[in-house]
Amino acid sequence: MQKKHPYLRDKLSIEQRAKFQRGTDVGILAHEYFPGGIDMSPTSPSQFPKKIQETWDNLSNTEINVMYEAVFQYNDTLIMLDMLVRDGDKWLAVEVKSSMALSDTYYNDAALQYYVLHGCQVPLSDFMLMYINGDYERNGLIDIKQLFKLESVIDFVKEREDYVAKNVARLKNVVALPHAPIINIGTQCHNPYTCDFLGHCWKLIPKDSFLYTNAIGDEQLFSLYFNGTNSNQKMLAQLEPNSLEAHQIEALRNGTYYVDFKTLFSLSPNPKPHSLAYLNLLLYRPAIPEIDGTKPYQEMILAFALQGENEDNGCFIWDCFEDHSKWRESIGILIDKLSHYEQIVCFTPQNLSTVLLRHEIIQNKEVGYRIFNLFDVMQQSSFYHPSIKAGFTLQHVAEALFPEEKLFEHSRILMEALSNDLISYQQAKDDLITENVIVAKTYQQFFK
Numbered sequence: 001m002q003k004k005h006p007y008l009r010d011k012l013s014i015e016q017r018a019k020f021q022r023g024t025d026v027g028i029l030a031h032e033y034f035p036g037g038i039d040m041s042p043t044s045p046s047q048f049p050k051k052i053q054e055t056w057d058n059l060s061n062t063e064i065n066v067m068y069e070a071v072f073q074y075n076d077t078l079i080m081l082d083m084l085v086r087d088g089d090k091w092l093a094v095e096v097k098s099s100m101a102l103s104d105t106y107y108n109d110a111a112l113q114y115y116v117l118h119g120c121q122v123p124l125s126d127f128m129l130m131y132i133n134g135d136y137e138r139n140g141l142i143d144i145k146q147l148f149k150l151e152s153v154i155d156f157v158k159e160r161e162d163y164v165a166k167n168v169a170r171l172k173n174v175v176a177l178p179h180a181p182i183i184n185i186g187t188q189c190h191n192p193y194t195c196d197f198l199g200h201c202w203k204l205i206p207k208d209s210f211l212y213t214n215a216i217g218d219e220q221l222f223s224l225y226f227n228g229t230n231s232n233q234k235m236l237a238q239l240e241p242n243s244l245e246a247h248q249i250e251a252l253r254n255g256t257y258y259v260d261f262k263t264l265f266s267l268s269p270n271p272k273p274h275s276l277a278y279l280n281l282l283l284y285r286p287a288i289p290e291i292d293g294t295k296p297y298q299e300m301i302l303a304f305a306l307q308g309e310n311e312d313n314g315c316f317i318w319d320c321f322e323d324h325s326k327w328r329e330s331i332g333i334l335i336d337k338l339s340h341y342e343q344i345v346c347f348t349p350q351n352l353s354t355v356l357l358r359h360e361i362i363q364n365k366e367v368g369y370r371i372f373n374l375f376d377v378m379q380q381s382s383f384y385h386p387s388i389k390a391g392f393t394l395q396h397v398a399e400a401l402f403p404e405e406k407l408f409e410h411s412r413i414l415m416e417a418l419s420n421d422l423i424s425y426q427q428a429k430d431d432l433i434t435e436n437v438i439v440a441k442t443y444q445q446f447f448k
Contacts (some may be wrong), residue, residue: 001180001196010200014411026097032144033094037065037068038064038068040055041068054071072117074116077112077116078116092125095125106129106131107129111157112164113157115157128152131290132298138292138293138295185222186218189202209232210245210385214384215248257383257384259393259446263381275308276308276311276341277308277344278440282298286298291324302319302324302327303428304432305436307433307440308340310340315414331359331361333334334359343371374443383397394400410435416431
């Protein structure tokens, strides 16, 4: 699809774009591990042939010892290697990852890179993966040698060469087809990643199809779908009337949501709190530690919004957007603010009690207020709406309960907060408050 019909690709989410940017930022910083190199990055695909030739010429140029984004092509397979470092009469290949651990995906990626390099007869002394050292703690300027770890994968990539060669041959046959292959929708649409062409491939599936339910696993849903149970009516004929799947299909047909009210009410606050507040935390985990005494991906509180009767104008907001080093000031302020309320309501996939304990905002669970996480409560109550299929987020809950409200991805708020733009800072604060309003409305919808 990318080769034949790239215009049908779905728009990347803000969260996905942020992940790509993080990887780019880490990769650029990693260049300092082997400084003084030449950047071979092409500015457009049309420059690939030129950069391939320049990369090849540089291999024999003794004045060039390091290349960044070196471009190679072998057997119609093109790669851009993060770093290629001269090592005597050979070269060290290095691929950079922005995570703190290596996975099969990274190893297989390296195997493909090696396949091309070996095919181009580049003399390699080693192939290494570079990734972030989670134990590194910043103290002054970033120590690049301590921030990153290197792991040789040369033995693995050599063992995988035949496997890669077979897959390259298979995929070349796919690309050579006059059209994109006809593949039914299935579990591969979301696993291991959500496909970039989901919107196109699912466009003929009715929006009220049982394929948008989640009471039954996708593997079973698709098995039923492609074995004759291809309508809601046929699906309902196989289900117990009061099964969760039947309730979800009924919600689809009626264009509404489903929730198990019996379970929901059993989880309601008891006794009813005399005072409550709604809390929305904006947490930030930079891959590269920004502040002395912090480690990679260490959590900091970038902002919070607290809505309650004891706040001026009903809502208090704190942030350190312009100076992240002040983030620890939030801890004392939160301790004081939360102490005035018997119950704190939030909506987060994280365990907020754990977050508050981690930052010593609460010392134990036997405190004068309790955390009431709508995320957990609504999940336990089997809350369902077709939008939930794409993830149990506040944005999707709002689509179900308050379709007139305009809510953005939470990751967009974080990106605004990191933009170094005062206008974006204000937008981030406004959106943070809007999220909190939705949390309040959701709580009041079910528990007031």
